[in-house]
Amino acid sequence: MSDNLPAVVHEICQAHGGDRTRLMDIVRAMQQKFGCVSGPAMELLAKELSIHRVEIESLVSFYSFLSTRPKGQVVIRLCNDVIDQMAGADEVARAFEEELGIKFGQTTPDGKISLEYTACIGMCDQVPAALVNDVVVTELSTDAARRIVRELRKHGDPTRLVTRHGDGCNGHELVRAMVMNNIRQRGSIIFTPTNRGEAIRKALAITPAEVIRAVKTARLRGRGGAGFPTGMKWEFTRAAGGEQRCVLCNADEGEPGTFKDRVLLTEMPDRVFAGMTIAGYAIGADEGILYLRGEYAYLRAYLEQILAKRRQDNLLGNNILGKRAFKFDLRIQMGAGAYICGEETALISSCEGLRGDPKNRPPFPAQKGYLGRPTVVNNVETLCCVTKILEEGPATFAEFGSQGSTGTKLLSISGDCRSRGVFEVPFGIKLSEVLKLAGGEDAIAVQVGGASGQMVAREEFNRTICYDDLATGGSLMVFGPERNVLEVADKFMAFFVEESCGYCTPCRVGNVLLKDRLERITAGCGEPADLEYLQELGTTVKTMSRCGLGQTSANPILTTLKNFRATYNALVKKRGDGRQPAFDLAAAVAEAETIIGRKSTHAHA
Amino acid sequence: MAKPKVATTSLAGCFGCHMSILDIDERILKLVELVDFDKSPIDDIKKFTGRCAVGLIEGGCCNEENVEVLRSFREHCDVLISLGDCAIMGGIPALRNTIPLQECYDEAYLNGPTVHNPSRQIPNDPELPLLLHKVYPCHEVVKIDYHLAGCPPPADTIWEALVALLTNKPVALPYELVKYD
Incomplete structure (x- = not known):
C-alpha cells in the first residue's frame, strides 16, 4: 500500500482535476481504497492540492464515514435511533457483538470487519436496519445479524447479503437493494404518472420570470420543514449579482424518522432532476448539485445512469430541448455521514470540500452560496412539486391543501x-x-x-x-401506550450531542447539560427547580445557537416540558436538605476503597 | 441584636481565595463590625457554633472529608457561596479527572520522581480521607446559592458581595469586578 500511495493519491486528485473544492470526493475515494485517510496520505494530498494538511484532517475528522485510522474491509453500521431501538436494535447489537467477538467501535483482529453505531439511515419504516459498507440490510433480527456475520466471514462481499429485492426500482440492476418503498398512500401531486420532459418543455416555452411567477402563484413552500416560499427564494437568487449561479438539491435526508426523499429518489428521480433543471432556467444557473447523503450511496449508480440518460435525451447539457443558450448540467455530491449537512449552509460547505460547518447568515445562500455564487437550495420533494406545477399549471396545484399550505x-x-x-x-x-x-x-x-x-x-x-x-x-x-416519552426525548438529546458540529458553545455544551439534567430527572433525582433549569437552559440554547441544529435541538425537552408536564411533575420532588440527590458518596469512594483496602467511614455512616 | 455569622472553609483549594479575603485590607475591621466569624481558618474555630448567614467555600471536593465538610456548611449556612474557580468547576485539582485513581495514588506515593518510599506502601491511616474517583465542583454535591468566579476572585468582588448579602441588598457586581480578561 505504502509503495503505490503517492501514485494513487496523484491519480485520484487528477481524476478530480486537482480541484480543492472536490476534496469530499477525493477523500471518499481514498477511504474506499485504503479503509482510511492516513497521515502520510493526508501529507501527499495536501501537497498535491496545494493546501494545508490541517484542512484535510479537519474534514476527515468531521465526517463519521471517514477515518484517519484503518477500519475493517467491511464496516457494519447499525442504526441506533429511537425507532430502531423500539424494534429491538439493542438485541441485534448484542448478537453482532457476540458473533464478531468485538464491541461497538472496534475492528476484528484480522482487520476484516468493523462494528459501529450510526444515526438514522432513513429506514425507519423497516427497522432495525444497518449499513454494511454501502449495502442496506433491513428488518434485522438477532438471527439475521448472526447470519450476516457468518456470511461476511465466508465471502466478505456485502452485496451478496441481499437475497431479495425491494419493490419498484429497488430491484433495478443498478440498485439491487432489499429496501422497500412502502408507499402507503398516493396523492394527487407527487405519486402521479409523469410525462418525462413535459415540465421542462413547458418551462422553456415561457420566460424565467414567468416560471418564477408560476411557482409563486402555486404558493409553493419548501418541503424540508422551514416552509420558505420557493418562488421568493428563486427571485432573490435571480436578482443577486454575479456571473454564475447554482441549484442545490438537498438530499441529505438526515432528520430522524424521515425517509420520503429516499423513495422519491428511487421512484421519481426524473421529476427531481427536472425540478432542478427548471430551477436552473428560472434563476439563470447552468450548474446544479444533488447532495446525496452517504447513507444513500446505494442509489448513486442508478441516479448517475438516469442523469446519463437525460443527457442523451437532451434534457441536460447544452441547448436543452433545442432552447438556444440554455445549458444546465448537474453532478452528484456524496455526503459522508453528518446530520448537520442537511442545514443548507453546512451543505454548501460540504459541497465546497470543507467540513460541514454552517456559515453565518447573512449573507444568505441566495446572495452568496456555493463558491460565493448566488445559490438556491431546495428539498427533493419541493423540486418534485415544481415539476408538477409546470406540468399541470399552478392553479391545479393550489387546489390541494389549505390557503397557507398548498399541495x-x-x-x-x-x-x-x-x-x-x-x-x-x-x-x-x-x-x-x-x-x-x-x-x-x-x-x-x-x-x-x-x-x-x-x-x-x-x-x-x-x-x-x-x-x-x-x-x-x-x-x-x-x-404507543407502553412508551416513555422522556426516554424518547433523552435519545433525541443523545443524537444532538453526537451531531453538534461543536462550533458554538450553546449547542456544544448546552445539549450535554440538558441531557445530563434530563437523566437526573428520569433517574428519580430531580427537583422542581430542575424543570425551571431545563426550560431556561433550553431557551438559551434555542436562541443563542448559530444554526438550525442548535436552534431546534432543545425541542425534545422544551416540547415535552410543555405537553407532558404531568410526566415530569410525577418524577420530581422537593427536598429540604440542600443536598444534590444525584451525588452518591458511596459510589464516589468505592474505587478508593478497593485501592486502599478499607471502608470509608463517611460514606457508610 | 447579635451580628450575623460568616463561616469559611478551604476544601480542595490552595488557600489563595482565603488570601484574597484577607486582601480586603483595612476593610477587615469594618467586616468585623458587620459580622462574627464562625467556623473558619481565619479564627481557627473547628466546629460550627450555631447558624450562619453566609458560608464561603473555597475549593471543590476531592475526598470524602471535603464532602462531609461541605454538607455541614450547607446544613448550617443560609447562603452558600462557591468562591473561586476550584469550588465552581474543580479547577486545577480536577486535572486529575482524566487519570485513573490508581495511577494518581501510584504517582503520589510510589512512582513520583521525588518519592522516597522504601516500604512501597500507600499511606492507609484511617485519619487520611479516601479520595473520590474524581474531583467534583461544589454545586454537584450540595446546592450553591452564588458563584464568585476568579482565581482567586478579587478582594473587591468578595467585599462587595459580602456587604450586599449582609445588608440585604441585591448582589449587583459592576462589570469591572466580574471581568477576567
Whole structure:
C-alpha cells in the first residue's frame, strides 16, 4: 500500500482535476481504497492540492464515514435511533457483538470487519436496519445479524447479503437493494404518472420570470420543514449579482424518522432532476448539485445512469430541448455521514470540500452560496412539486391543501403503528386522521418533524399538518401506550450531542447539560427547580445557537416540558436538605476503597 | 441584636481565595463590625457554633472529608457561596479527572520522581480521607446559592458581595469586578 500511495493519491486528485473544492470526493475515494485517510496520505494530498494538511484532517475528522485510522474491509453500521431501538436494535447489537467477538467501535483482529453505531439511515419504516459498507440490510433480527456475520466471514462481499429485492426500482440492476418503498398512500401531486420532459418543455416555452411567477402563484413552500416560499427564494437568487449561479438539491435526508426523499429518489428521480433543471432556467444557473447523503450511496449508480440518460435525451447539457443558450448540467455530491449537512449552509460547505460547518447568515445562500455564487437550495420533494406545477399549471396545484399550505405533503410514518411508510396527504389534514390512516390510533404521543420537531400529546391530536400549525419536513414517529416519552426525548438529546458540529458553545455544551439534567430527572433525582433549569437552559440554547441544529435541538425537552408536564411533575420532588440527590458518596469512594483496602467511614455512616 | 455569622472553609483549594479575603485590607475591621466569624481558618474555630448567614467555600471536593465538610456548611449556612474557580468547576485539582485513581495514588506515593518510599506502601491511616474517583465542583454535591468566579476572585468582588448579602441588598457586581480578561 505504502509503495503505490503517492501514485494513487496523484491519480485520484487528477481524476478530480486537482480541484480543492472536490476534496469530499477525493477523500471518499481514498477511504474506499485504503479503509482510511492516513497521515502520510493526508501529507501527499495536501501537497498535491496545494493546501494545508490541517484542512484535510479537519474534514476527515468531521465526517463519521471517514477515518484517519484503518477500519475493517467491511464496516457494519447499525442504526441506533429511537425507532430502531423500539424494534429491538439493542438485541441485534448484542448478537453482532457476540458473533464478531468485538464491541461497538472496534475492528476484528484480522482487520476484516468493523462494528459501529450510526444515526438514522432513513429506514425507519423497516427497522432495525444497518449499513454494511454501502449495502442496506433491513428488518434485522438477532438471527439475521448472526447470519450476516457468518456470511461476511465466508465471502466478505456485502452485496451478496441481499437475497431479495425491494419493490419498484429497488430491484433495478443498478440498485439491487432489499429496501422497500412502502408507499402507503398516493396523492394527487407527487405519486402521479409523469410525462418525462413535459415540465421542462413547458418551462422553456415561457420566460424565467414567468416560471418564477408560476411557482409563486402555486404558493409553493419548501418541503424540508422551514416552509420558505420557493418562488421568493428563486427571485432573490435571480436578482443577486454575479456571473454564475447554482441549484442545490438537498438530499441529505438526515432528520430522524424521515425517509420520503429516499423513495422519491428511487421512484421519481426524473421529476427531481427536472425540478432542478427548471430551477436552473428560472434563476439563470447552468450548474446544479444533488447532495446525496452517504447513507444513500446505494442509489448513486442508478441516479448517475438516469442523469446519463437525460443527457442523451437532451434534457441536460447544452441547448436543452433545442432552447438556444440554455445549458444546465448537474453532478452528484456524496455526503459522508453528518446530520448537520442537511442545514443548507453546512451543505454548501460540504459541497465546497470543507467540513460541514454552517456559515453565518447573512449573507444568505441566495446572495452568496456555493463558491460565493448566488445559490438556491431546495428539498427533493419541493423540486418534485415544481415539476408538477409546470406540468399541470399552478392553479391545479393550489387546489390541494389549505390557503397557507398548498399541495400535498409526503409523510414518513414510523413507530408504533400498523402501516409504516410514505403517505402523500393533502396539507391541512388532522393528525388524528393521519394516525387513522397509519393504524396508530392508540398512540400516546407523536413526534412531528423528527428529533428537532415537537412531541405532540394525545390531547392535541386534532391539530393539523400545515405550515401554520404542525410544520414538518415529513417525519412522524408514533409512540404507543407502553412508551416513555422522556426516554424518547433523552435519545433525541443523545443524537444532538453526537451531531453538534461543536462550533458554538450553546449547542456544544448546552445539549450535554440538558441531557445530563434530563437523566437526573428520569433517574428519580430531580427537583422542581430542575424543570425551571431545563426550560431556561433550553431557551438559551434555542436562541443563542448559530444554526438550525442548535436552534431546534432543545425541542425534545422544551416540547415535552410543555405537553407532558404531568410526566415530569410525577418524577420530581422537593427536598429540604440542600443536598444534590444525584451525588452518591458511596459510589464516589468505592474505587478508593478497593485501592486502599478499607471502608470509608463517611460514606457508610 | 447579635451580628450575623460568616463561616469559611478551604476544601480542595490552595488557600489563595482565603488570601484574597484577607486582601480586603483595612476593610477587615469594618467586616468585623458587620459580622462574627464562625467556623473558619481565619479564627481557627473547628466546629460550627450555631447558624450562619453566609458560608464561603473555597475549593471543590476531592475526598470524602471535603464532602462531609461541605454538607455541614450547607446544613448550617443560609447562603452558600462557591468562591473561586476550584469550588465552581474543580479547577486545577480536577486535572486529575482524566487519570485513573490508581495511577494518581501510584504517582503520589510510589512512582513520583521525588518519592522516597522504601516500604512501597500507600499511606492507609484511617485519619487520611479516601479520595473520590474524581474531583467534583461544589454545586454537584450540595446546592450553591452564588458563584464568585476568579482565581482567586478579587478582594473587591468578595467585599462587595459580602456587604450586599449582609445588608440585604441585591448582589449587583459592576462589570469591572466580574471581568477576567
